[in-house]
Amino acid sequence: MQHSPRGHATVAAALTLALCLGMSACGTQESPQSATPQSAATASNAPATDATTTTGWPRTVKSDKGDVTLEAQPQRIVSTSPTLTGPLLAVGAPVIATAATKPNTDVSDDQGFFSQWGPIAKERGVKVAYDTAAPSAEKVAALQPDLIVVAATGGDSALDLYNQLAKIAPTIVINGSNKSWLEVTEQLGQATGHEDKAAEVKKAYETRLQEVKAKIKLPEGTVSPFVNFDDGSGAAAFTPQSAHGRLLTDLGFTLAPIPESVTGTTSMGKRDDIVELSTENVVKGLAGDTWIVFAPGAKTKEVITTNPAYNAAPAVKKGQVVYMGPETFRLDYYAAMACLDQLEKHFAQ
Numbered sequence: 001m002q003h004s005p006r007g008h009a010t011v012a013a014a015l016t017l018a019l020c021l022g023m024s025a026c027g028t029q030e031s032p033q034s035a036t037p038q039s040a041a042t043a044s045n046a047p048a049t050d051a052t053t054t055t056g057w058p059r060t061v062k063s064d065k066g067d068v069t070l071e072a073q074p075q076r077i078v079s080t081s082p083t084l085t086g087p088l089l090a091v092g093a094p095v096i097a098t099a100a101t102k103p104n105t106d107v108s109d110d111q112g113f114f115s116q117w118g119p120i121a122k123e124r125g126v127k128v129a130y131d132t133a134a135p136s137a138e139k140v141a142a143l144q145p146d147l148i149v150v151a152a153t154g155g156d157s158a159l160d161l162y163n164q165l166a167k168i169a170p171t172i173v174i175n176g177s178n179k180s181w182l183e184v185t186e187q188l189g190q191a192t193g194h195e196d197k198a199a200e201v202k203k204a205y206e207t208r209l210q211e212v213k214a215k216i217k218l219p220e221g222t223v224s225p226f227v228n229f230d231d232g233s234g235a236a237a238f239t240p241q242s243a244h245g246r247l248l249t250d251l252g253f254t255l256a257p258i259p260e261s262v263t264g265t266t267s268m269g270k271r272d273d274i275v276e277l278s279t280e281n282v283v284k285g286l287a288g289d290t291w292i293v294f295a296p297g298a299k300t301k302e303v304i305t306t307n308p309a310y311n312a313a314p315a316v317k318k319g320q321v322v323y324m325g326p327e328t329f330r331l332d333y334y335a336a337m338a339c340l341d342q343l344e345k346h347f348a349q
Helices: 011-015 040-045 082-090 118-123 137-142 159-168 181-192 195-215 243-250 279-285 300-306 333-346
Strands: 059-061 068-070 077-079 095-100 127-131 147-151 171-174 223-229 234-238 274-278 290-293 321-323
Touching (some): 059 181, 082 095, 082 118, 082 195, 082 333, 147 181, 159 171, 171 181, 181 195, 181 333, 195 243, 195 333, 223 243, 223 300, 234 279, 243 333, 290 300
Parallel strands (some): 077 095, 077 147, 147 171, 290 321
Antiparallel strands (some): 059 068, 223 234, 234 274
16 A cells, blocks of 8 residues: 555545555564564564575566666665565565655654554664655665665655666666555565565465464455545545455455446556545445445544445444554555454454
């Protein structure tokens, strides 16, 4: 999650940045198998940066704007996307600065870092490059990066600045709307020379996934995963292609189809991972027997239970609505592990 355009409040405040994910001090070298990223208290167990230079340089890395050749392993990475900062940190890449969203929202900390990776970013000394509401190539240039990472879609995309950024340093564009967060992590691991750490992340996640799958009892019928817009303007339904949809499918949940008649618009280009629902289309678009609400805001439960545009849905009438935590906004390793913990609790046998 990155999942809603910038115009929506609450989720939109974070979206003006970027959507459904604690880390360690720089010196530790523990693998992500032991990481539990839900809070700062567990930050010391997550993967740390790895200064070891890998072989295979120069190397050509994939980018949505054309392959990019890196002469040496990056040592000063600037992420212009908070959504992509999580995967970079998870593989131990040397992120020196990241774009940040509005501070102190439902999904961000006092620096505008996403709550799931904020602790590790602070411990590693990651700076705020700029506010995603005001992208700045000049501020990126002042950081003297040797690699710049850009999201292709979403409210935190700096794609409009690509030509300027590419003149500063090698710049890769990652499209997370049509990939799982694991695929994004692997792509960034390869691009930064941290493919071994990316493999550790994948193994840790898949091990935990199987543990949770064996422990939960799936609800009857289908589920509709989504993020609500607390300003009352609607919701963003996750598709089977989304990171959230894939996680649920991997656990055995069956996603309710989103009717073709329900179409939405986004300000950031075509998305494969979400369908934006206007208020009048919420019930029709969220046809699942159970609703799973990711990254609920302070007013989400009130909106769903009292607003006729929501409470007419069978899932709401039957009380079959599951509210996840705020750190499940945009999926990365940390958020995905938090999702698994919460789903295990909500659907315990």
